[in-house]
Amino acid sequence: MTQIRYNDFSFSVGPGESVLDCILRNGIDISHACKAGACNSCMMKANQGTIPSKAQVGLRDSLKEQGYFLPCVCFPDTDLVLTDATELKVPARVVERDMLSQTVLRVRLRMETEIPFRAGQYFTLFRQDGLARSYSAANLPGDNWLELHVRLIPGGKMSGWLANQAGENEPVWVQGPFGFCFYTNGNPEQPLLLAGTGTGLAPLYGILRDALENGHQGPIMIFHGALDGRGLYLVPELQELSQQYPQVTYVPTVLHPDNADPAWEVGLLDEVVKRKFNAWRDARIFLCGDPVLVNGMKKKFFLAGAALKNIYADAFTFS
Ligand SMILES: Cc1cc2nc3c(=O)[nH]c(=O)nc-3n(C[C@H](O)[C@H](O)[C@H](O)COP(=O)(O)OP(=O)(O)OC[C@H]3O[C@@H](n4cnc5c(N)ncnc54)[C@H](O)[C@@H]3O)c2cc1C
Incomplete structure (x- = not known):
């Protein structure tokens, strides 16, 4: 049975148990949230032992090389000596x-x-x-x-x-x-598709402004979905950006048509995107927000012709 040493404590990791669950089972309440390797809240550092590569997926190389890893998805094969990642x-x-x-x-x-x-x-x-x-x-x-x-x-x-x-x-x-869901320079004529619901708009709004600041010329379509009009936000700001930059099309989308502005699209976000967007083969695609919707869109847009290497997604996995 593998042992972990953390501060002054030593614990045996149970069969099929993650390092995080082992520490929590022993009554030490370390920071954590999603328990799925998505949020990085529980990140720790291994000073001794071998970290399985799956426990470092999504971390940048400099963190991996220093021994940082995600205990919620770490099922170790060797004994480990751990510390918190406080210095970060x-x-x-x-x-x-x-x-x-x-x-x-x-x-x-x-x-x-x-x-x-x-x-x-x-x-x-x-x-x-x-x-x-x-x-x-x-x-x-x-x-x-x-x-x-x-x-x-x-x-x-x-x-x-x-x-x-x-x-x-x-x-x-x-x-x-x-995370790797951000705009990079190069290919300024490429169509960009940005889609998300709720606060999935936060990263998309940043990515949109970053692309424009970097002189992106190709068409940019930004779809923001909500249950109804009360869930849409930054509407005037996005409308203004689409007036100022002719390459930007803003598509506010609501699921329930009650009191919807006639200019808004009505329907499921993925279906609205598929209705209005068609540059699948060439596009760079950014998807953020609700995990079920983000993972569903990734699959559907791939099947519609998008290349997986061109899809950047951040699912807001919750605890
Ligand atoms: C990579 C990443 C990026 C994120 N970015 C953002 C962001 O920009 N803006 C943002 O608002 N959130 C974002 N989140 C989600 C955020 O981290 C929290 O999960 C969220 O704010 C809820 O935390 P809380 O402490 O308020 O609720 P909690 O105390 O964690 O949850 C209370 C209860 O509500 C449930 N719950 C929590 N979230 C949801 C949900 N979305 N739908 C249904 N039930 C839920 C929980 O399961 C729990 O039962 C992101 C998550 C990840 C992994």
Whole structure:
């Protein structure tokens, strides 16, 4: 049976048990959220032992080489000596909050140390007591703050706290950036397809502005879906961008037609995209938000002719 040493403790990992579950079973409450290798909230460092490659999927090479890994998807074959990844956390403060819609809170964080990132990448946000959740960057790096769009979840620990309890200049910690869902230069004529529901718009809005700042000339279609009009946000900003840049088409989409603006599309987001978009073979595609929808769209758009290597997706897997 493999052993893990963590701080002053030593534990035996049970058959089929992840390192995270083993630590939690032994009564140590370390930060974690999705338990699926998607959010990076539980990241740790192995100072001794061999980390299975599956426990490092999605991490950038520099982190992998230093022994960082995700204990929630780590099923070790050798004994491990572990520490927290505290040195990767950067102190920050909650400097601004305002509602973008009835259910979406915009949070701006001022970082104590500037962290280089690309719009669309995500960060793990830590509260003082260790509660951790991941959020995508909705702004461009030059802004002097990190902007997050947080969906208010009924009973949600982090979203509820950010909306109701966090104080002015509340200290928090930020770890990242993570993920590969961002715009890269090259091929400025390529069609871009951006699609997501709810706060999936956060990374897409950042990616859109990044592409435009980098002089992207090809057609860009951005689809934002919601149950009804109350779930759409940043509508004037996106309409303005589409007026200012003729290559941008903004398609607000609602599932329920009640009180829908006649200019909005009605229907399931993936079906609306398939109705209105046809440059599948050449497009670079960005999909963000609800995990079921993101994974479903990935499959459907691949079957419609998109190349898998051109699809960048961030599923907002929750705890
Ligand atoms: C890579 C990544 C990027 C993300 N980016 C964003 C982002 O930009 N904006 C954003 O708002 N969120 C984002 N998330 C989701 C976010 O990390 C949290 O999961 C979310 O904010 C809920 O946290 P909470 O503490 O408020 O709720 P919790 O206390 O975790 O959840 C309370 C209850 O609600 C359920 N629940 C939580 N979320 C959902 C949901 N979406 N649908 C249905 N039930 C749910 C939980 O299972 C639980 O029962 C991202 C997640 C990942 C993995």
